[in-house]
Amino acid sequence: MDWPHDPDGEQGSEGMRKYDMRIIADKVDEDEDFPMIRDEFVEEHGDDPIRVNYETVVPMREIFEYVEPEEFETILDMHKAVGDAMRAGDFWDYHPKGADPEKKPA
Numbered sequence: 552m553d554w555p556h557d558p559d560g561e562q563g564s565e566g567m568r569k570y571d572m573r574i575i576a577d578k579v580d581e582d583e584d585f586p587m588i589r590d591e592f593v594e595e596h597g598d599d600p601i602r603v604n605y606e607t608v609v610p611m612r613e614i615f616e617y618v619e620p621e622e623f624e625t626i627l628d629m630h631k632a633v634g635d636a637m638r639a640g641d642f643w644d645y646h647p648k649g650a651d652p653e654k655k656p657a
Contacts, residue, residue, distance in 0.1 A: 558600035558608040571603045571642065572633055575611065581626045589621050603642045614642060 556562045564574060578596050579587065597612035617636035623629040637643050 552600075552608075552610070554600045554608075555598050556600070558602055563600055564602040567602065567605060569602070571601055571614075571637060572630060574599075574601050575614075575633060576626070576630070579626060579629070585623060585625055585629075587623045587629065589615065589618055589623065603637070604644055607642075609642070614640060616640070 558564060559566055564570060569577070578599070579585075579592075593612050593615045597610060597615065599611045600608045601611050601614060602608045603614075614633065614636055617640040618632050619635065620628065620632050623632065
């Protein structure tokens with residue numbers, strides 16, 4: 552894909568040192584950007600590359616297709632919604648202890 556900036560450059564994973572939620576969180580200012588409207592955030596950053604693991608990069612809008620709330624009051628609300636979206640979209644390889652890695656959570 553033709554990314555608006557290098558997925559592993561300074562605006563991305565910084566040489567694969569940052570992943571998913573950290574890259575997304577770096578795009579906001581906790582004091583100035585909240586409350587935040589989801590669709591406005593996606594409009595501004597949707598094409599930005601998000602490295603989700605050592606081999607996968609997706610546009611941020613793909614993750615936000617699974618984000619439920621339309622507005623976030625705080626950065627913590629955004630983190631929770633993005634975490635839920637990453638699980639729902641099967642972006643994460645991590646499976647909690649005892650979970651069947653072959654079966655998506657309901």
